[in-house]
Amino acid sequence: MELKHHFVVPSSLEDTWHSFNQLEDIAPCFPGATLTSVSGEQFTGTVKVKLGPIAMIYTGTGEFLERNQETHTVVISATGKDKRGNGTAGATVTAVLTPDGDGTAVDVTTDMNVTGKPAQFGRGVIQDISDKLLEQFVQCVIGKAGGGAPSEIEPDAGASAASAGSGTATGEVAQPGEPAAGAAAGPAAVGPAAGSAAQVVEPPAAPVPAAAAAPAPRSAPLASSSELDLGSAVWPVLVRRFGPVLCAAAVVVLVAWLVRRRGRN
Template sequence: MQMQHQFSVPVPVDVAWKALLDPERVAPCMPGATLTKAEGNEFAGSVKVKLGPVTLLYKGTGTFKEVDEAARRVVIDASGKDSRGSGTAAATVAAVLTPEGDTTAVTVDTDLKVTGKPAQLGRGLISEVGGKILGQFAANLAKRLTEEEPAAPAEEAEAKAEAPAASGAAATAAEDKASWRVTPAGSHDTAFTSTAKEEPARKADAVVTGGTAPADEAIDLLGTAGAPLLKRLAPVAVAVVVLGLAFRIIRRRRRRR
């Protein structure tokens, strides 16, 4: 299934771009996610998902497949499996960052394949829940980046004053570490094509509100669904009530006869 979500963070695009390429910075911002490994262009981790009384633990890996610095676009392939072996999830995620003054707009296109219990929620509900989870992620990321940004200039000035040589060496090492991910502007113009074009994408705008949540806290899918789930269940509930009333009326008429 294809989904599209949008959110924004209150930092310049350069700051948001660097954060997006650093799994160790962004992973704690995603509800339920725990990063266990980040090496080269690959990373590994786990995600806890709560579906009613059942808690599922997905363990998986991800790879940065494409990073285009000029277009501010990154493509990630990720897949995982429920630790109990009852379901799988795989996704190709393409994120594009667009500057909007001092803020950054992020558009996320996801090609998702999921099996097991979460798949029972249905495509539409999964898209709506995904939008809300991204909203929580955006709020956590915005808080993290805005807290980091003011301190950065002071720390950088202090480091240069105390040890300019060490600072230069550290900067060089940091550039070398990140070089595998970044495609210099103008080096290529590769475009990402989704693997499932037959289904129209669903859009959902994520509002950056709310506080942070512990990274190891499970994502409550039914709790996150909230109103959308109630809207979908309401017609079913009404139908059940109507059938129940009709059944009672029929029984009463039969008794009178």
């Protein structure tokens, strides 16, 4: 079956093109997906799918068939199968990027072939489900593309606050191994007054070195945060599509039951 989608990313064409070619960054945007390896134009991965009480794990491979920077076209082919034999899935995805004002329009065409339990839903239901899943994917891609190129690792916020709190009154931060301004003066700066008894002066407390700014660990952006729950995606679609029909059928059954009951009385 063929599915078509269209969305707009509020970032420049070049930034969006860069994001779409960073597979390690955009793979986690798809619910349940885990990218296990990337080698040149080829990659491997898994997708965890939950359909009610049934949990499926698709393992598969894929490759970039085309990455045309002049036309800003990306073509990806991927195939996979469930570890427990519940079905197979294959798709060829073509994405074409074009300028759209200050943003970028993305047209996606997916040629999909699904077997097994997920294939029990018709094309219309699968189209609606893919629309819902694409909304999540697009929001994630927009967040990544809108931020431009990946930024460098920033210090942990807690460590930065600790460093700021250990500064001197003038806003300067005491460096590890260096005494604070008060300690630099030392006891020699507070000698006994002329003609008076020597005063015992307690040395100032040793300065607390500024907490080393521990860089936040670089998380490997290879896995999405959760599995793909088709149940939560399917039921709203089924209710919207077949709810009126089911309600009408329920009314007919209720009327028939009332007529039969009245006839018996």
